Amino acid sequence: MGLWEGLFAARTQRMKASDIREAFKLAERGDIISFAGGFPSPETFPLDEVAEVAEGVARQMGATSLQYGPTEGLYELRELIAHRMTGEGVPCRPEEVLLTNGSQQALDLIAKVTLDPGDAVIVEKPGYIGGISAFGNYEAAFWPIPLDDDGLQVSFLEERLLENRAGNGRPGSGPKLCYVVPNFQNPSGVTLSEERRRRLVELAVRFGFAVVEDNPYGEIRFEGSPRPHVKSFDGDGRVLYLGSYSKVAFPGLRVGYVIGPEDVIRKMAIAKQGTDLCSNTFGQKLIVECEKRGLLQRHLRSIIDVYRRKRDLMIEAMGEHFPKEVHWTYPEGGFFIWVTLPEGMDAKEMLPRAVAEERVAYVSGGAFFTDGSGPNTIRLAYSQAPDEWIVEGIRRLGAFLKREMARRKAGARPAGKPPLEQEIGELSRTF
Amino acid sequence: MAVSQSELSFARRMEGMTGNVIREILKLTQQPDVISFAGGLPSPDSFPESHIRRILEEIGGEFTSILQYATTEGYPPLREFLAAWVQGRGIEATPDQVLILTGSQQGIDLACKALLDPGDVVLVERPTYLTALQVFRMYQARAVAVPGDDEGIDPDALEKAIAEHRPKMLYAVPTFRNPSGETWSPERRRRIAQLTAAAGVVVVEDDPYGLLRYDGQPLPAVKAFDEAGNIIYLGSFSKIISPGLRVGYAVAREQLLRKLVIGKQTTDVHSSNLSQYIVNAFGRSPAFQSHLETICAQYRAKRDRMLAAMEAHFPAEARWTRPQGGLFTWVTLPETVSTTRLLERAVQQKVAFIPGTPFYTDGGGDHSMRLNFSNASFAQIDEGIARLGRTLKEALA
Ligand SMILES: Cc1ncc(COP(=O)(O)O)c(C=O)c1O
Numbered sequence: 001m002g003l004w005e006g007l008f009a010a011r012t013q014r015m016k017a018s019d020i021r022e023a024f025k026l027a028e029r030g031d032i033i034s035f036a037g038g039f040p041s042p043e044t045f046p047l048d049e050v051a052e053v054a055e056g057v058a059r060q061m062g063a064t065s066l067q068y069g070p071t072e073g074l075y076e077l078r079e080l081i082a083h084r085m086t087g088e089g090v091p092c093r094p095e096e097v098l099l100t101n102g103s104q105q106a107l108d109l110i111a112k113v114t115l116d117p118g119d120a121v122i123v124e125k126p127g128y129i130g131g132i133s134a135f136g137n138y139e140a141a142f143w144p145i146p147l148d149d150d151g152l153q154v155s156f157l158e159e160r161l162l163e164n165r166a167g168n169g170r171p172g173s174g175p176k177l178c179y180v181v182p183n184f185q186n187p188s189g190v191t192l193s194e195e196r197r198r199r200l201v202e203l204a205v206r207f208g209f210a211v212v213e214d215n216p217y218g219e220i221r222f223e224g225s226p227r228p229h230v231k232s233f234d235g236d237g238r239v240l241y242l243g244s245y246s247k248v249a250f251p252g253l254r255v256g257y258v259i260g261p262e263d264v265i266r267k268m269a270i271a272k273q274g275t276d277l278c279s280n281t282f283g284q285k286l287i288v289e290c291e292k293r294g295l296l297q298r299h300l301r302s303i304i305d306v307y308r309r310k311r312d313l314m315i316e317a318m319g320e321h322f323p324k325e326v327h328w329t330y331p332e333g334g335f336f337i338w339v340t341l342p343e344g345m346d347a348k349e350m351l352p353r354a355v356a357e358e359r360v361a362y363v364s365g366g367a368f369f370t371d372g373s374g375p376n377t378i379r380l381a382y383s384q385a386p387d388e389w390i391v392e393g394i395r396r397l398g399a400f401l402k403r404e405m406a407r408r409k410a411g412a413r414p415a416g417k418p419p420l421e422q423e424i425g426e427l428s429r430t431f
Numbered sequence: 432m433a434v435s436q437s438e439l440s441f442a443r444r445m446e447g448m449t450g451n452v453i454r455e456i457l458k459l460t461q462q463p464d465v466i467s468f469a470g471g472l473p474s475p476d477s478f479p480e481s482h483i484r485r486i487l488e489e490i491g492g493e494f495t496s497i498l499q500y501a502t503t504e505g506y507p508p509l510r511e512f513l514a515a516w517v518q519g520r521g522i523e524a525t526p527d528q529v530l531i532l533t534g535s536q537q538g539i540d541l542a543c544k545a546l547l548d549p550g551d552v553v554l555v556e557r558p559t560y561l562t563a564l565q566v567f568r569m570y571q572a573r574a575v576a577v578p579g580d581d582e583g584i585d586p587d588a589l590e591k592a593i594a595e596h597r598p599k600m601l602y603a604v605p606t607f608r609n610p611s612g613e614t615w616s617p618e619r620r621r622r623i624a625q626l627t628a629a630a631g632v633v634v635v636e637d638d639p640y641g642l643l644r645y646d647g648q649p650l651p652a653v654k655a656f657d658e659a660g661n662i663i664y665l666g667s668f669s670k671i672i673s674p675g676l677r678v679g680y681a682v683a684r685e686q687l688l689r690k691l692v693i694g695k696q697t698t699d700v701h702s703s704n705l706s707q708y709i710v711n712a713f714g715r716s717p718a719f720q721s722h723l724e725t726i727c728a729q730y731r732a733k734r735d736r737m738l739a740a741m742e743a744h745f746p747a748e749a750r751w752t753r754p755q756g757g758l759f760t761w762v763t764l765p766e767t768v769s770t771t772r773l774l775e776r777a778v779q780q781k782v783a784f785i786p787g788t789p790f791y792t793d794g795g796g797d798h799s800m801r802l803n804f805s806n807a808s809f810a811q812i813d814e815g816i817a818r819l820g821r822t823l824k825e826a827l828a
Pocket residue numbers: 038101102103104105128130131181186214216243244245246251255256431699700
């Protein structure tokens with residue numbers, strides 16, 4: 001229907017589906033081992049305890065739990081978050097906290113209140129699809145800056161900023177925001193070094209941009225000492241810090257938050273009024289109750305053990321089964337390992353064969369780049385698959401990669417499109 | 432380093448964006464002795480607390496999937512339930528044509544996100560829901576009001592506005608309008624569906640109040656006349672179960688719905704699974720129907736109480752609507768009165784309302800006000816309307 005193509009907004013023409021849905025479908029097919037979706041492991045959910053808390057919340061439930069709540073979120077939860085952040089080196093008052101429907105909504109609101117079409121946003125290369133799409137929906141222009149084992153290459157960024165300044169010298173032509181996932185980054189698993197955190201904030205001050213620090217995985221650290229938050233170096237309120245209960249507790253109730261200067265939080269609250277008036281109160285009450293009982297702290301200790309074990313299993317199996325030409329990152333926490341295949345291999349093109357031949361799935365890394373690079377990369381999530389499947393899935397993937405490399409050497413093109421192509425085709429972007 | 436000011440420069444869409452007037456007024460009226468007819472809140476007595484408590488206690492094995500990420504489109508059993516449920520409004524839909532929203536407010540936002548470029552025109556009723564106006568401004572669209580009467584938007588005026596402004600969208604609350612309480616006639620519904628289809632204008636039919644009917648026959652939704660697939664229907668459980676759950680829904684043909692879904696993926700991924708589970712469980716239970724009857728009876732009584740009190744206490748010059756449903760009545764005063772200025776005096780008299788102007792795109796309506804009858808008790812209605820009547824009489828004296 002031509003009608004619609006004419007009617008949609010310019011931003012809509014750029015929108016692409018993120019394939020959480022497709023990842024889901026795949027994950028639910030019993031015979032396929034999927035390392036695609038970065039979902040928390042259901043085995044980590046503290047079911048009995050949450051059920052008990054939910055009953056408590058239900059018992060105490062008065063009219064206020066069911067009525068419209070404040071747009072900014074329940075004050076009690078804002079206080080708890082402010083208190084915790086203050087303890088983590090980010091002095092913070094409840095008024096500087098806005099509760100959101102998952103940190104995803106914070107990304108949308110930040111884009112909404114800060115970006116005009118064409119404004120530049122520094123993003124990690126590779127970077128989190130959901131963040132990049134949120135900015136893309138408001139017609140941002142991207143500055144992709146590559147990562148190495150210490151995260152965003154801040155020197156490289158500095159060069160680009162200097163070049164840009166020398167190039168046209170026009171004030172305001174530089175980027176407006178820099179979006180980073182500093183800990184156990186999605187998709188690469190790498191962590192930004194302390195030195196780079198400090199320098200990033202210095203650059204932000206010097207070149208007049210704001211930093212969006214998105215930290216859903218930071219608390220899931222398996223070893224080593226935590227790096228200070230980027231926001232702890234923030235002297236003038238230019239870092240917006242995003243947190244989420246999705247990975248440390250559970251995602252299904254959609255509770256996240258953003259911390260920033262009061263005037264920015266106020267603008268975001270105004271934008272949130274128009275977006276959904278307020279967040280659901282049950283999710284917030286449940287989290288408050290869990291926090292009060294110390295359940296989340298206890299839970300965190302246990303999930304760290306679970307995810308560390310899964311990472312170890314996956315890394316060990318990769319060492320055993322992957323061809324030696326393949327390289328990967330070693331995450332100190334979080335959910336993801338980033339795999340680099342030899343130049344010339346195309347992970348996206350290979351994916352349907354991996355599913356058809358070996359019943360194993362991953363996310364091809366190209367989806368995490370804004371500039372079409374990274375065709376030979378893969379993101380593996382160890383968070384969701386049961387332990388036995390991790391070992392078996394990596395064995396299958398290793399066998400598959402060896403076969404693909406042999407095929408390439410022999411110059412053989414695998415015949416025909418496997419039947420699952422249609423179903424897997426869209427599985428390129430996910431969280 | 433107490434940081435409270437930022438150097439961040441905001442997007443142009445934020446220029447002139449101030450808080451929602453209602454929310455600001457609500458703050459003003461939160462002193463305990465002020466009787467407020469300002470909010471649009473459902474009555475706390477109307478919440479099915481014990482049912483929700485039971486549902487929460489009996490979740491059992493479903494907890495795992497409730498706590499996990501889920502699909503953006505929504506909880507499949509709820510989408511199925513809704514596809515059948517909207518037949519009651521004359522709407523034919525498959526579950527694939529239903530998207531669960533974080534309140535129907537999100538539907539307004541997502542429709543704008545999908546459709547509006549800066550400078551695009553949105554046609555609206557005069558007066559209309561003010562938080563929708565806020566959203567249109569946020570997307571840098573121009574809201575243009577189309578005149579109408581107590582049967583809805585005037586079709587001739589609509590045709591003229593379409594020819595003159597080439598709008599992308601028509602936004603309307605055709606049933607028990609917020610703020611006026613009025614309802615479009617069946618004939619207007621049909622005509623407006625036809626007119627907009629012929630002109631290729633998307634209609635956002637916002638219907639959070641449709642099921643709160645106290646007299647008269649239920650009417651089909653405007654969406655029921657949607658042959659071209661240009662109508663997005665928005666429904667909500669805020670006023671019939673609980674707003675704190677934040678569950679609303681959109682019904683639209685796939686081509687439009689798909690774009691709303693993609694917008695929602697980056698907006699909040701999906702709505703709370705627990706809330707969706709509660710709505711589905713309660714919606715499918717036999718208790719839901721009787722709950723609806725109970726709250727309609729409650730609200731009917733409150734409406735009657737308020738209309739009677741207005742009859743007794745308001746000055747002869749005042750006119751007001753007699754809504755067949757919803758939560759609001761709309762009062763029109765002589766043009767010499769400014770309700771914006773009157774509010775201050777009313778709050779001194781410990782009673783509050785919403786002045787009319789924020790519901791207009793053009794600064795009109797300053798001699799009108801919106802009164803909510805759902806949230807106050809009988810005694811508060813009697814006393815509050817008496818106070819307001821005195822304030823009005825003083826202003827007219
Ligand atoms: C880096 C990053 N940010 C944000 C999110 C969104 O999380 P939520 O909205 O559930 O808090 C994710 C989810 O995968 C993520 O990986």
